[in-house]
């Protein structure tokens with residue numbers, strides 16, 4: 438059954454009534470965000486921010502149902518999050534809300550966030566200030582405006598802080614690297630995973646998520662490129678392992694890069710049941726992941742075989 442996430446009322450009021458966000462799906466324009474102006478940032482905030490919020494609220498919600506993972510975080514009073522290509526940060530606030538709801542000892546969250554678009558980052562910064570007051574935990578955020586195009590830029594991200602992260606993520610952004618030939622001839626998902634994995638704490642997890650349709654010029658589905666890249670990393674480096682979707686834990690060494698898609702719905706004042714179609718992988722240190730998976734049955738069918746994995750239904754705005 439499809440999951441419908443209700444976007445928080447106070448946040449709805451803030452983005453639509455105070456920040457004048459606009460709900461207007463523009464699938465053709467939203468494929469490239471690094472150079473978009475302030476007006477488009479308002480459209481991104483009103484249309485795609487709630488979807489991003491719902492995606493991580495849903496994904497981390499599912500993950501926190503794993504009682505071993507829940508236990509591993511439940512005693513933490515502080516968490517560190519790294520977001521690579523954060524945009525306006527919907528995925529940060531979705532993650533914060535579900536973590537805050539489930540982890541009663543959580544008192545402080547620190548976020549390091551990188552993105553090329555300064556207008557998007559401004560919204561993220563102001564939202565984080567409001568969030569602190571709204572949910573009553575200490576949120577500190579360090580947003581950095583950086584267009585990533587060289588190895589040095591990636592090193593700068595990693596060397597930026599000495600922090601180890603419980604959550605590192607990059608959501609719906611790496612397709613833009615593919616479209617703009619940033620690091621051409623390399624699998625961008627593998628490259629970014631190799632870059633970010635060393636920043637994880639021993640109980641940290643890396644989430645890579647992206648759109649589930651086909652790249653318009655290369656003609657390959659993003660989830661297939663993602664699964665190829667992640668599996669190639671896991672074949673060559675046995676210090677890491679997939680945790681979620683659960684089937685990947687069991688099939689990552691047999692899978693040669695399947696298609697996958699999940700669907701999340703979000704309802705807010707401007708749209709009921711707005712849909713996100715995404716693909717994602719979560720990986721972490723092998724010992725940690727194996728411990729987390731002790732409570733998970735091995736009876737998982739591969740996501741690619743579920744009815745949601747429907748290539749003939751590409752990502753659309755509605």
Ligand SMILES: C[S@@+](CC[C@H](N)C(=O)[O-])C[C@H]1O[C@@H](n2cnc3c(N)ncnc32)[C@H](O)[C@@H]1O
Pocket residue numbers: 467470471472485486489522523524525526527528551552553554557583584585586607608609610613614619
């Ligand atoms: C579709 S938005 C996703 C934003 C956010 N992660 C989310 O899930 O809502 C993609 C983001 O990637 C950023 N981006 C794309 N290419 C980039 C690059 N080469 N360096 C830094 N940021 C980039 C864009 O500025 C944009 O904010």
